[in-house]
Amino acid sequence: MAKFAIMGHGTLGSGLAEVARVNKDEIAARLGEAVEVKYILDIRDFPDSPDADKFIKDFAIIENDPEVEVVVECIGGTKVAQEFTRRALQAGKHVVTANKELVATFGKDLLAIAAEKNVNYLFEASVGGAIPLLRPLFQCMAGNQIEEIAGILNGTTNYILTRMVQDGASFADALKEAQAKGYAEADPTADVEGIDAGRKICILANLAWGKEVAPSKVSMTGISAIDLKDVDIAASAGYKVKLLGHALRLDGGKVAAYVAPHLVSEKMLLASVDDVFNACMIRGNAADEVMFYGRGAGKPTASALMGDVIDAIQHREKRRELGWSESADLADSALLPMKWYLRGDFTAADAKAVCGEVEEIAPNAVITAAMSEIDAKAVAEKLSAAAMLRVL
Ligand code: HSE
Secondary structure: OEEEEEEOOOOOHHHHHHHHHHOHHHHHHHHHOEEEEEEOOOOOOOOOOOOOEEEEEEEEEHHOOOOEEEEOOOOOOOOHHHHHHHHHHOOOOOEEEHHHHHHHHHHHHHHHHHHOOOOOOOOHHHOOOOOOOHHHHHHOOOOOOEEEEEEOOHHHHHHHHHHHHHOOOOOHHHHHHHHHOOOOOOOOOOHHHOHHHHHHHHHHHHHHHEEOOOOOOOOOOOOOOOHHHHHHHHHHHOOOEEEEEEEEEOOOOOEEEEEEEEEOOOOOHHHOOOOEEEEEEEEEEEEEEEEEEEEEEOOHHHHHHHEEEEEEHHHHOOOOOOOEEEEEOOOHHHOOOEEEEEEOOOOOHHHHHHOOEEEEOOOEEEEEEEEEEEHHHHHHHHOOOOEEEEEO
């Protein structure tokens, strides 16, 4: 019998306790050993929970109980979550988390402690919610040189964009719904401004290229400044507006990573990813493009947490080699060539005079040829453009 503890009883923590309870027979059969939640740590009381007898308020009970092999951190943030993660690893326990902020910001150090203590620090649930994504990247695609990663990595913003476009909901109402469904972060600014997706593209880049891409060095733009006018023009021309995380390895080994809203052609799979769903394309030099799709936030994320608990137990003797080293050599994402959507009080002929060939997609909107963000900003300024968005 393997025992684990869950820290935090919000959407993910309670979801994980439920998965462990409901699927206990299947899990035991697959693992060859029963797995049981021994403690649930939360400052609140849950007298009506089927696990009511497992609630504790003192982390030291988990830390000092040799029976607890795995600790699942569902607290969030980087303060208490980091302290308890460090202490659990130091106490020789495997730690599983969905905390992308903690993994993206302090993952290198935490993985170093895990290596020193010969335990696992696993975070499949930190990117893409329920989607199996990190393990396929670092395990199944280990034989590739990873060239590019592009994905819809935030469920809240994808949900908001979908509700606004399909149902005419207001931004504020759509955000409230996403919060009620347990998709949004405690402070939804992280979702709306692209910071959550930024942390996730950093984790993907770290695993893809083995070197740290710090969130503080990545340009992140969210959806708060998007004008519905542009969403409508894009739709009439066969594009959807999607918030994408994008990371590339450039010739010479530099890595570029950023988050920004893009026009995505409806011919591309990513364009049909709606609601809370996430999708991520990974291109390797052996596999070419592979695509992962599923629910990116909320209770289904417990599936990925449970998978990591099982994996930690399976690797209790020989830990999974996982980690990244010193800082990646980063390229300025503003220099990456890409096509741009520009809208304003100008004609296609005006735009052509400023930047050469353009595609007119509406009487007052064009798509340019590929150019850097720096050049596109100069063009937008000359045309006094009212809106400017990347095109994938
Ligand atoms: N707030 C996050 C999202 C939760 O909406 O994607 C899952 O990481």
